[in-house]
Structure formats: C-alpha cells, structure tokens
Amino acid sequence: MPYLLKVSEQDIAEKEVYLNAKGNAECVEFVRQTTSAPSTPNWRKGMRVADATLGQIQRGTAIATFDDTGHYPVDSRGRHAAIYLSHDRFQITVLDQWNSKGKVTRRSIGIGKKVTSRSNDGATFYVIE
Secondary structure (H helix, E strand, O other), X not given: OOOEOOOOXXXXXXXXXXXXXXXXXXXXXXXXXXXXXXXXXXXXXXXXXXXXXXXXXXXXXXXXXXXXXXXXXXXXXXXXXXXXXXXOOOEEEEEEOOOOOOOOEEEEEEOOOOOOOHHXXXXXXXXXX
C-alpha cells in the first residue's frame, strides 16, 4: 500500500519546512509528516518510478531510494525520500527537502544520469509501501 499526501501541496508551500525533533529538515521527516508513513525500517520497496507508465503512480505518492536488499539505504551510496509529482523517460519531478536546502521545493531528478549518489538518480527511486 503506497503512502499518499494527507495535506495539500498549497499547505506544504505555506509551511515550507518540516523539522524533526532535533530541528533538522530531513527528507524522511518531510515524507513521514505529510503522508503518515512509518519509520524507515518498516518501508518496503514498491514499484520503480522509472518503470511506471503514465498514471500508474498517483501524484502525492511517497517515494524513496532503496538498497539492493529492498531496504532504505544505510550505506555511503546515498539515500533520499520525496513526494512524487510526475515523471517522463528523462526525469522525475518531486517535492523534497534536506538539511542544507532548509525547505521544501519542487525539483527534477534526471533518470540514469552518471551521478555518484542514489539521491540524484531518478532511476533509483521506488514507491514506498
């Protein structure tokens, strides 16, 4: 079962940032607060975003990178969570945040680009179940 936004995109734009208990703007905290997704050890790897046909993933669905064992990564190759908006064969478009950015913004992530981190490769994002 995918996790979907429980707030409007307008509400997200007005709030701008979602902080955890330590005051950090973590990507996971944004996804958890806006979708009621559980903690990351309970996340399961669903459909790969890049493989989905148009309309197969609902706008507002929680997505994340996963490791080769199907879990949210803890290795050094990068990890990220976001809210899916759309995609085509070249990129995915998401709402996301991270500490150094400090607020939620809309961002496009290329699919299959030569990058060093999963966080910046749209081919590594899957629906969170």
